[in-house]
Amino acid sequence: MLNIEFLNEKATxxxxxLKKVSKILDVGEDEFLKTPMYPDRVKYYLIILYDELEAIACHILSNIHNEKIKENCLEKLSQEGVFSEKLNRLFQDFVKFKVNLFESGFNYSEKELYHLSKEIVDTLSNLFLKELAEVVRQLKEKQPKLAVPVNLVKLNHHASVIKGEVKRLEPFKKISKEEFLNSNFAIDRSRYFLVVAIDSALWICRHLSRQIGLKPSKDCFKNLGENGVISQDVAQKLSLISSLRDVLADPTKEVDKELLYNLVKSEFEDVSNRFIVEVAKFIKYGKQE
Known part of the structure; x- marks a missing residue:
């Protein structure tokens, strides 16, 4: 989903x-060419500019294709036809410039640098932010309408955290029960991974509760279950697991190793996966009769 806050930050x-490069270029070509400090600063600011554009391009492409895209995004975006031809050509020139700059060890003709920098600044200043706003508007219109207004960016982040911590438990699922129960390392790491995952599950629970106007409760998962947001079975299991959070987080406190082993072996993965699926269904469709 689009992260407007992220895009606004990057656009800023x-x-x-652009303003910093423009200010340097305003000294004129002659002054630029005879002052070594100016080309060096322009190179520095252009690299910063490129990295910010790359981050924006990756975010837009990820939303267009509904998958995480992390590399060569500006070049790929220039081939998508999302922006105008003039901007797409500039993106391609900017990609070539950065490649050449690094390959030449930052030795770049000052005259070439001046004119290319001027073209980059003029084109981006006139077109980029305006076209970006239109691209964002179109992408927002294509996003699915949700029955429950939530912060999808943060919710997806916490769902990813849960899945990530479950994955980190995988090595301990593969060892024997006896080996697990006698391994301080397996027990300590499992406790930590579970606490991180529980905290993210609690964040999702509390955020969703606030968004649908539920009264604050000491037992968030039970509250969701009683109000038909998640199944009673999932609510009860997560309620029990979350009640262990403080014990798991405190290394000075003893933990029931048998219970911990069962959580690691399968129980936590099963219930957390069901929780994420049920929350996603509720957000999209609302309460099902």
Whole structure:
């Protein structure tokens, strides 16, 4: 999903970098060429500018294709036809410039640098933010309508954290019960991974409770279960697991090793997966009769 806060932050940084390059270029070509400090600063700000554009491009591409895209995003975006031809050509020139800059060890003709930098600044200043706003508007219109208004960016983040911590438990699921119960390392690491996952599950629970106007409760998962947001079975299991959170987080406190082993072996993965699926279904469709 689109993270408007992220895009606004990156767009602001793009604008700031453009202003800094523009201010240097305003000294004129002759002054630029005879003052070594100016080309060096322009290179520095252009690299910052490129990195911010790359981050924006990765986010847009990830939303267009509904998958995480992390590399060569500006080049890929220029081939998508999302922006105008003029901007797409500039993106391609900017990619070539960065490649050449690194390959040449930052030795780049000052004259070439001046004119290319001027073209980059002029084109981006005139077109980029305006076109970006339109691209974002179109992408927002294509996003699925939700029955429950939630912060999807943060909710997806915490769901990913839960899945990530479950994955980190995998090595301990593969060892024998006896080996697990006698391994301080397995027990300590499992406790930590579970606490991180529980905290994210609690964040999702509390956020969702606030968004649908439920009264605050000491037992968030039980509250969701009683109000038909998640199944009673999932609510009861997560209620029990979350009640162990403080014990698991405190290394000075003894933990029931048998219970911990069962959580690691399968129980936590099963219930956390069901929790994420049920929450996603509720957010999309609302309470099912």
């Amino acid at each position: 940084k793009v604008n700031n970098a």
